[in-house]
Amino acid sequence: MDIIVCVKHVPDTTEAEVRIRPDKKDIEKEGLPLKINEWDEYAAEEAILIKERLGGTVVAITVGPPEAEATLRRVLAKGADMAIRVWDDSLEGSDGYVIAKVLAKTIEAKGLKYDLILTGAQAADDGFAVVGPMLAELLGIPHATLVKKEEILDGRIRVHRELEGGLEEVVELELPALLTIQTGINEPRYVSVMGIRRAKKKPLEVLSLSDIGMGPDEVGPAGSWLEVEELFLPPAERVAEIIPGSPAEEAAKLLEILKSRGLI
Amino acid sequence: MMVGPIFVLAEHRAGELRDITFEMLTKGHELAEGLGTELVAILLGHEVDGMAQELAKWANRVLYVSDPLLKNFNADAYQAVLAHLIGERKPILTMIGHTAYGIDVAPSLAVQLGLPIATDCLDLCFEDGRLCVVRQVYGGKVNVRARLKEASSYIVTVRQAAFQPGEYGPLSGEVERVECPIKEEPKGRKFIGIVTPPPGAVDITAADVIVSVGRGIRDKENIPMIEELAELLGGVVACSRPIVDKGWLPKDRQVGSSGKTVKPKLYLAIGISGAFQHVVGMKDSELIIAINKDPKAPIFRFSDYGIVDDLFKVVPELIKQLKEIKGQA
Numbered sequence: 001m002d003i004i005v006c007v008k009h010v011p012d013t014t015e016a017e018v019r020i021r022p023d024k025k026d027i028e029k030e031g032l033p034l035k036i037n038e039w040d041e042y043a044a045e046e047a048i049l050i051k052e053r054l055g056g057t058v059v060a061i062t063v064g065p066p067e068a069e070a071t072l073r074r075v076l077a078k079g080a081d082m083a084i085r086v087w088d089d090s091l092e093g094s095d096g097y098v099i100a101k102v103l104a105k106t107i108e109a110k111g112l113k114y115d116l117i118l119t120g121a122q123a124a125d126d127g128f129a130v131v132g133p134m135l136a137e138l139l140g141i142p143h144a145t146l147v148k149k150e151e152i153l154d155g156r157i158r159v160h161r162e163l164e165g166g167l168e169e170v171v172e173l174e175l176p177a178l179l180t181i182q183t184g185i186n187e188p189r190y191v192s193v194m195g196i197r198r199a200k201k202k203p204l205e206v207l208s209l210s211d212i213g214m215g216p217d218e219v220g221p222a223g224s225w226l227e228v229e230e231l232f233l234p235p236a237e238r239v240a241e242i243i244p245g246s247p248a249e250e251a252a253k254l255l256e257i258l259k260s261r262g263l264i
Numbered sequence: 265m266m267v268g269p270i271f272v273l274a275e276h277r278a279g280e281l282r283d284i285t286f287e288m289l290t291k292g293h294e295l296a297e298g299l300g301t302e303l304v305a306i307l308l309g310h311e312v313d314g315m316a317q318e319l320a321k322w323a324n325r326v327l328y329v330s331d332p333l334l335k336n337f338n339a340d341a342y343q344a345v346l347a348h349l350i351g352e353r354k355p356i357l358t359m360i361g362h363t364a365y366g367i368d369v370a371p372s373l374a375v376q377l378g379l380p381i382a383t384d385c386l387d388l389c390f391e392d393g394r395l396c397v398v399r400q401v402y403g404g405k406v407n408v409r410a411r412l413k414e415a416s417s418y419i420v421t422v423r424q425a426a427f428q429p430g431e432y433g434p435l436s437g438e439v440e441r442v443e444c445p446i447k448e449e450p451k452g453r454k455f456i457g458i459v460t461p462p463p464g465a466v467d468i469t470a471a472d473v474i475v476s477v478g479r480g481i482r483d484k485e486n487i488p489m490i491e492e493l494a495e496l497l498g499g500v501v502a503c504s505r506p507i508v509d510k511g512w513l514p515k516d517r518q519v520g521s522s523g524k525t526v527k528p529k530l531y532l533a534i535g536i537s538g539a540f541q542h543v544v545g546m547k548d549s550e551l552i553i554a555i556n557k558d559p560k561a562p563i564f565r566f567s568d569y570g571i572v573d574d575l576f577k578v579v580p581e582l583i584k585q586l587k588e589i590k591g592q593a
Contacts, residue, residue, distance in 0.1 A: 011402075014479065014537060017560050018405045027406060096383075097375070126401050128383050129362075130371035137372035142340065142452030145368045160459065162522050163277075163364040164424075166515060169337070170456040177452070184509030225380035226397075229409045234400065234562070237547060240554065240570035250571045251581035254553060255589065257569060261551060263473065263530050264497065264589065 009068035039120025076199035090216035095224035100134035132180035284361035286429035310335035321434035331444035340450035362421035464516025473499025480535020538563025
């Protein structure tokens with residue numbers, strides 16, 4: 001089973017304070033820790049698990065600047081065989097459609113063979129949830145999104161898709177196919193610093209736009225369907241009254257509120 | 265030039281139209297009035313005449329395709345039928361839910377037709393014929409206003425609960441049945457079935473008090489502290505998605521779009537950032553209190569009270585003081 005896994009290196013904003021840039025086109029990224037997109041971590045793990053089960057190869061691809069190699073090294077350390085990073089400064093500000101086109105062109109230009117392509121269900125930063133299914137459409141292969149479970153059959157793959165309300169939809173796709181992976185499908189393995197260091201021996205190829213036969217006018221804002229006008233802070237549905245004080249005072253006040261409402 | 269209609273793809277499961285359908289129809293109605301065009305509900309399925317009649321109250325026209333090939337949701341079949349309908353009727357906009365079904369169909373449909381798409385939209389408007397959208401980035405911490413590239417037709421996916429199903433009509437839309445444009449099952453994809461989860465030991469939707477825990481709890485070892493607090497408050501423990509993903513609590517405790525929707529008297533959110541997928545499952549609770557050390561955490565925008573502090577300091581205090589109160593009683 002030859003597998004391609006597409007990954008993204010993203011700012012980790014889960015616990016960080018997010019500030020909007022003065023030009024309002026993006027957030028201040030300086031000082032934010034960067035890491036593999038959470039959904040992609042599960043996708044990479046699933047690719048390695050399939051390889052360990054059935055043999056074959058895993059190739060990791062990312063579209064990103066040099067620092068994105070940290071995410072590729074992580075996937076190599078997990079057990080991928082080789083990695084490809086595609087970048088040109090004109091890619092800055094691309095939407096999901098452009099990224100899908102770049103990935104498709106990369107796969108074609110390198111003549112990569114695959115039975116299965118995995119991506120995360122969405123990215124933690126832009127949250128488009130489009131790159132996987134768009135890439136499948138560009139390559140002319142079937143896809144299934146939000147996959148929670150997979151089983152490879154003869155020439156086909158059976159997957160469980162997560163629906164709302166805890167339900168799952170079971171579908172079968174003909175291989176080659178593309179799956180977008182939902183978190184929780186597996187338990188991503190621990191990757192040690194030593195492991196990442198050892199993975200430096202594995203091949204990591206860097207490609208430019210011209211290497212994949214694309215030009216700057218096809219990417220970035222010029223090639224995108226979506227143009228950012230401005231970022232702003234979301235309005236509040238309820239205005240939380242912040243309880244001040246030390247932890248003891250905060251706890252006391254909270255319990256007072258519950259008591260006044262007859263909840264304790 | 266006459267502007268094309270606004271299409272809303274009706275979403276249904278097990279013979280029922282889902283809420284997102286009416287939410288989109290309401291927004292679609294407003295947009296169609298603004299543009300002076302028709303609102304058209306698109307219904308794909310098998311033996312869906314009843315649903316078509318219901319939709320006629322909400323739209324100027326209902327286009328429905330009823331065929332055994334569309335009996336169960338199949339993204340490939342849906343994509344083929346939608347591509348045909350869009351090509352034939354040239355809508356200015358096609359609205360699809362940002363749901364498990366919608367995101368399986370919309371992005372590849374957009375690529376097939378070469379039509380600009382924006383996903384997970386919270387708001388939509390037309391400015392000089394160009395579609396503008398509002399969506400969220402960075403886990404709901406920031407909103408972005410964006411414009412789509414100028415085109416004759418656009419596709420969007422719409423976030424659930426972004427719009428309230430409104431009061432208008434009832435319209436008495438024309439119901440038009442369209443011949444199914446596909447004649448055989450898609451080659452690449454086959455529907456096998458739906459799996460319903462077994463009922464859990466605890467029904468969190470029935471609880472008056474929910475103490476809910478998120479990523480901030482850091483380790484499985486810290487869950488018993490939350491259980492103790494829940495017990496002292498006479499409530500049950502629930503959680504956000506990462507806790508279930510890590511296997512620290514069972515799936516039936518998950519609150520949010522892929523879990524349960526709850527409406528308790530008290531929802532105490534501990535170490536939960538408040539991603540939309542979670543918030544949609546609890547935002548209608550009577551009293552919401554959040555404890556999170558990040559003052560910008562989205563959860564505070566949905567809370568009545570907030571404590572901006574380290575949960576590992578606040579929760580032990582709550583437990584201690586609750587025990588003292590109970591001791592006095």
